Amino acid sequence: MDFQPDASLAAFRDEVRQFLREVPDELKGQQRCTRSPREQIMRWQKLLNERGWGAPYWAKEHGGTGWSVPQILVFDDECSAAGTPTQDAFVQKMLGPVLNAFATPEQKAEHLPAVFNGERLWCQGFSEPGSGSDLASLRTRAVREGDHYVVNGQKTWTSYAHQADWIFLLVRTDTEVKKQAGISFLLVDMKSPGVTVRPIRSIDDAHHLNETFFDNVRVPVRNLIGAEGQGWSITKFLLNNEHATTADLPELKRYMRELRLIAATLHVGDQLLCERPEFALKLARLDAELQAMEMLVQRVARLEQQHNPASHSLGSMLKVRATELQQRITETQIEALGDYGAIAYPHPHEADPELPYPLQRLARGISNDMFLRRASTIYGGTSEVQRGIIAKLLFQL
Numbered sequence: 081m082d083f084q085p086d087a088s089l090a091a092f093r094d095e096v097r098q099f100l101r102e103v104p105d106e107l108k109g110q111q112r113c114t115r116s117p118r119e120q121i122m123r124w125q126k127l128l129n130e131r132g133w134g135a136p137y138w139a140k141e142h143g144g145t146g147w148s149v150p151q152i153l154v155f156d157d158e159c160s161a162a163g164t165p166t167q168d169a170f171v172q173k174m175l176g177p178v179l180n181a182f183a184t185p186e187q188k189a190e191h192l193p194a195v196f197n198g199e200r201l202w203c204q205g206f207s208e209p210g211s212g213s214d215l216a217s218l219r220t221r222a223v224r225e226g227d228h229y230v231v232n233g234q235k236t237w238t239s240y241a242h243q244a245d246w247i248f249l250l251v252r253t254d255t256e257v258k259k260q261a262g263i264s265f266l267l268v269d270m271k272s273p274g275v276t277v278r279p280i281r282s283i284d285d286a287h288h289l290n291e292t293f294f295d296n297v298r299v300p301v302r303n304l305i306g307a308e309g310q311g312w313s314i315t316k317f318l319l320n321n322e323h324a325t326t327a328d329l330p331e332l333k334r335y336m337r338e339l340r341l342i343a344a345t346l347h348v349g350d351q352l353l354c355e356r357p358e359f360a361l362k363l364a365r366l367d368a369e370l371q372a373m374e375m376l377v378q379r380v381a382r383l384e385q386q387h388n389p390a391s392h393s394l395g396s397m398l399k400v401r402a403t404e405l406q407q408r409i410t411e412t413q414i415e416a417l418g419d420y421g422a423i424a425y426p427h428p429h430e431a432d433p434e435l436p437y438p439l440q441r442l443a444r445g446i447s448n449d450m451f452l453r454r455a456s457t458i459y460g461g462t463s464e465v466q467r468g469i470i471a472k473l474l475f476q477l
Contacts, residue, residue: 092151096158109163116165118243124165125198134196137173142180149381160330170202171195175248178318182306203244205235216259222251231297241277241290244270253308263311267303284452327377327402335409336370342416369405393473396466403456410450
C-alpha cells in the first residue's frame with residue numbers, strides 16, 4: 081500500500097464537510113448510537129441519495145459512488161464526527177453487494193430502488209439457537225411447494241428485526257447433502273403471515289436484538305437469491321465484505337475523541353487527568369493502536385477489492401484486534417470517569433433524569449456502550465473462530 085498523503089483526498093474531505101454543513105441541524109450532533117431511529121435513517125438516506133451518495137460503498141456500475149477506500153474512510157469519519165444518522169448497514173454493506181453480484185435483473189429492480197430511496201430497512205437472519213458461529217448447522221427449513229417455499233424455524237440475535245421491513249435469511253433446502261451444500265439464501269417480507277418477532281433486552285439495557293420465528297411462512301420462489309444450495313457460497317462472499325465493517329472504525333475514532341475530551345475535562349486533585357503521566361501513557365498507547373487499526377482496515381479493504389485471498393486471514397486478524405480495542409477504549413472511558421463511570425447514564429434516546437448526573441452531557445450513554453461492546457468479540461464471528469481461521473489459513477494448522 082501507498083501511505084503517502086494524497087492531495088486529492090484533502091479536497092474530497094472539504095467536499096464532504098461542505099455537504100455536512102448544509103445538512104439540517106436536527107440531523108447532526110447525535111451521540112452514542114449504534115443505529116439511529118428508523119425515521120432518521122430513512123430521512124438521511126433520501127438526503128444522501130439526492131446528493132448522489134445513496135450507496136457510498138458500491139461501485140459506480142451498481143449505482144454507487146465508486147469511491148476509493150480512503151475516500152470511504154474519510155466519508156465515514158466526517159459523518160461520525162458530525163453526528164449524522166446511520167445508514168442501514170445491513171443493506172449498504174452486506175446485502176447490497178450480494179444483490180449486485182447474485183440477484184437477477186428482476187430482483188434488483190424490485191429491491192434496489194427502495195434501498196436508494198430509504199423506503200425499506202433490512203435485518204439479517206443467520207444465527208439460530210445452538211447455531212451461532214457454526215452457521216452450517218442451521219435448522220430453519222424451507223420446503224418448496226409449487227411457486228413458494230414454506231419456511232419453519234427460528235433465528236436469534238436478529239438485530240433490529242423489530243424495525244425491519246425485510247430480512248435476508250439462510251435456510252436449509254436440502255437435508256440429504258453435505259450440510260454446507262443444503263443451504264439457500266432467501267429474502268422474506270417481515271409482514272408475511274407467520275413471522276413473529278420477540279424482543280431480547282441486552283446487557284446495555286437497550287432493545288437491539290430479537291428472536292424471530294417462522295411458522296409456515298410462504299415465500300415466493302422468486303425471492304431466492306442465486307440457486308438452491310448456493311447459500312453457503314453467497315454467505316462467504318457476504319462475510320468477506322463484512323470484515324472492514326466489523327472493525328467499526330468510525331466508532332473507534334469517536335470513542336477516542338470522547339476519551340480525550342473526558343481526560344481534558346476531568347481533574348484529579350488540581351491536575352487534569354490527561355496531565356497525569358500514567359493516564360497520558362495509556363491514552364497514547366490506545367491512540368497508536370487506533371492508527372495501526374486504520375491502516376489495517378485500508379489494507380484489508382484494498383485486498384478484498386482486488387479479490388486477494390490474503391484478505392481472509394487479515395480480515396480475521398482485523399476483527400479480533402478491532403473488537404478487543406473497542407472493549408479496551410470503552411473500559412478506559414469508564415475508568416476515566418472514576419466514581420461517575422459506575423452510574424448507568426441514560427441511553428441516548430431516553431429522557432434525561434429529573435436530576436442529571438454529574439458530567440451528564442459528556443458521559444451520556446457511556447456505560448451502555450461499554451456493556452454493549454462486551455459482545456463485540458462474539459458477534460460477527462467469535463474471536464475463537466477468527467483465530468481458528470487465522471491458524472488454518474496462515475499456518476495450515
